[in-house]
Structures are given as C-alpha cells and as structure tokens.
Amino acid sequence: MSQPDIHTVTFGRAAPGLSVKDLQVACAFYCEVLGFQKVFENGSPVGFMVLKKDAAEIHLSQVRDFARTTTNAFHMFVDDIATFYAVCEAKGVRIIKSLKDQDYGQRAFVFADPDGNRVDVGQRI
Known part of the structure; x- marks a missing residue:
C-alpha cells in the first residue's frame, strides 16, 4: 500500500480567525469602514461571525x-493599495506602519x- 501524498491534495481558500473583545464593534469596523459584509453568525448570544x-x-x-498582541494577525492582498490606504486614513483607522515599498x-x-489586531496589507509591485 502506498503512503498518502500531501502533494495530491488541493487546498481551498483559507480564512483568518480573529479573536475580538466585542463582536459587534469588530463587525461594525470591518463592515462599515472596510466594506466587508456579514454572511454568517452563530450562537445565542452571537459569539462567532463570518465576514466576506x-x-x-x-x-x-x-x-x-x-489579550492584545503586537504581532500581525493576518496578511491581506488588495489590488489598489493606495486607495485602500487613503480610505483607512480618511476613516481614522490606526496605522501602525505607513505605506511604503518593501524590499x-x-x-x-x-x-x-479596534481590538488592536494588526493587519498587514500588501500589493505586489
């Protein structure tokens, strides 16, 4: 019998899981400021949401x-980082590291x- 080979498995999308102190505040931030939409919630009271x-x-x-951390919670790619950055600045999002070309x-x-979760946003040059 042959051994299973991980290279034969195709991976689908991966979604970061973020811990937050106040689910409603986090949902409002990601939806109202960054344009996500809530597509699922679970629990009574609600303790889990999926935003897309x-x-x-x-x-x-x-x-x-x-508990806050000083490490990046996840990395996200966008197709127009200059506009995304401008939206974040205009809406008062706390910028940890300014927009710049990286090596x-x-x-x-x-x-x-709002919970201090750090998100690294990038666009390939």
Whole structure:
C-alpha cells in the first residue's frame, strides 16, 4: 500500500480567525469602514461571525479574556493599495506602519482594528 501524498491534495481558500473583545464593534469596523459584509453568525448570544468581501473572509470570535498582541494577525492582498490606504486614513483607522515599498516586492502597510489586531496589507509591485 502506498503512503498518502500531501502533494495530491488541493487546498481551498483559507480564512483568518480573529479573536475580538466585542463582536459587534469588530463587525461594525470591518463592515462599515472596510466594506466587508456579514454572511454568517452563530450562537445565542452571537459569539462567532463570518465576514466576506470579494475573495477575502474573516472569521470573528468573541473572547471574554481577549489579550492584545503586537504581532500581525493576518496578511491581506488588495489590488489598489493606495486607495485602500487613503480610505483607512480618511476613516481614522490606526496605522501602525505607513505605506511604503518593501524590499520583498510588495507595497505594504499595517493597521490595527479596534481590538488592536494588526493587519498587514500588501500589493505586489
């Protein structure tokens, strides 16, 4: 019998899971500021949501004893980073690292959501 080979498995989309202190505040930020839409919620009271914009998904989970981190929660690619950055600035999003060309072939910046989750946004140069 042959051994299973991981190279024969095709992976589908991957969606980051974010822990948040207040699910409604996080949902409002990602939907109203960044243009995502809530496509699923679960629990009574609601403790989990799926947000979607184009091919991107974010899975939010409310965590009672949420603790901030200084590492990036996830990386996201966009097709017009200059406009995305301008929207973030105009809407008062907390920018952690300003937009600039990086030596790894991307134009990128980092912002923080209301819970301090850091999101690294990039566009290939």
